Amino acid sequence: MTKEFDTIKKYFRRADLRKDVILGSGDDAAIVRVPTGQNLVMTIDTMVVGRHFFASIAADDLAYRGVAISLSDVAAMGGLPTWLLATLSIEQIDDEWMQSFADGLYSCIDSFNVSLIGGDLIQGPLAMTTQVTGFVPEGKALRRDTAQPGDLIYVSGNLGAAALAIELTMEQRELSLTDEQLYAVEQRFLRPQPQVALGQALLEIASSAIDISDGLAQDLGHILTASGVGARVDVEAVPTHEVLNEIEERSRYELALSGGDDYELCFTVSPDQLDALAQLKIDVPIHCIGQIEHELGLRFFLSNQEPFELSSTGFEHFSES
């Protein structure tokens, strides 16, 4: 047996898999069963050290974050996540690190009843790929190309804390925070909470949805472009993490609108679904931040109706050399 197979067997092969997993890790491929009447939603993401996370990241946080990001994509489609395939590229295998990585991975997937069904362990620069599949009732998935003029725009939870965590780590901003506040902010980056229950609750209610990974401005922009519509957003209605109250207004708005990595949902609701939305039993707060319009483009306003111009449009996936 090679070190790869030994390690996979030791840390990543569990017996307690979902009932729809006929065969998990250990063969050329996993074998799974899909219930009748369900479509599948399938997403894949790769995170690379130095680009998507700092080299100093703890192994358990890396694993948690990787899985959570893909779960969030499934949540944004209204899907029930079921199976994870994952690959890890790492320079050398260290037992303590690997145990921590496995702990972080399972703590995330266990809380969503997702089974790890296969993967690959590769020698190379630290990087992780996560592929999550989920069920969604036939024809019901939430998409980003189905928003209509007149629909109201909502976001879940609050925004800006994950971007603030990055700025603090990179020492791009100084802020006097208590240890508790600092921990809370860092956790928002390291352990994003995919809005799986909300996504499923919105299946018959929302007209479109997306998760906020690259910043609200950019991600809402994807809904607008795909749907061929525009929007106006009240900047002061965008919910921000309470720690952002320590920051002067303009910077706070920038963080909330351009800062990515929060993995909250942004979704639109037709006015005739507002009663249904109000009756939803959900644990996460949601806030109406604006409205879809015929006129193309995304327009931000302050509460006094003055336009607000963003200086950054969110995460750039490729920096210029």
Next chain:
Amino acid sequence: MTKEFDTIKKYFRRADLRKDVILGSGDDAAIVRVPTGQNLVMTIDTMVVGRHFFASIAADDLAYRGVAISLSDVAAMGGLPTWLLATLSIEQIDDEWMQSFADGLYSCIDSFNVSLIGGDLIQGPLAMTTQVTGFVPEGKALRRDTAQPGDLIYVSGNLGAAALAIELTMEQRELSLTDEQLYAVEQRFLRPQPQVALGQALLEIASSAIDISDGLAQDLGHILTASGVGARVDVEAVPTHEVLNEIEERSRYELALSGGDDYELCFTVSPDQLDALAQLKIDVPIHCIGQIEHELGLRFFLSNQEPFELSSTGFEHFSES
């Protein structure tokens, strides 16, 4: 729009997707439909520069090889491959390189009627992850834990050429070959041919199967371990690429038994299925190389019944630093 999204849109978004793809690339996740009565087989692989391919690899060969390797896993399960998710990590986006990469990727998946339904483009060290899903009739998938004593052992095609290509590139071996021979050998490494049709043909016939990625000795070893059996193999019955005739016997056998990357199938067949096997209409030659036995372990013999000891057991996924 960012450079990532522009590039994906330009090279990797096509309209002619399989009918079971409800929504391809461009949303948080793809949406697909699974026919009743089919299980899914799902595999994922990551290839990293310097470990799984040389930095000098052509973009189209990299893409082809990445996809072919995952298709081969589906083939080894007897699956009909349907959908590809892929991520590419690359330092900078170059249009000519990206066009070549897309050409290689589509030339592979188009020939197997597989649709690219999503992916991720990341700035980082050159690496590629491929996730392929396939259909297999409920309960019929070929596995590696189901070989029985008495079953005959087969391999498809011929072995050793891909490993020879690596040795030649790394200048670990000198061999006087014509340009045509050299090209043929290199293609075996760069453009492996997944045995998809053979895998499906074997669904009702083979008792177990695996694809040969890490070398026959190691991969047949996986069947033996998983099935709790042993085997004897006639080294001289193992089919080798004709170019290997230029190499002295011992080295030739080593290449055929330990050399990986050929992506042929190794499978076992119960004696009562031999008639069915003989009647199969398949394009690829298959050769019987040995037999499954009760006694654990893998034993190689020459035709004169003398034992043959291998000096290497195939690809080591993690080299020691």
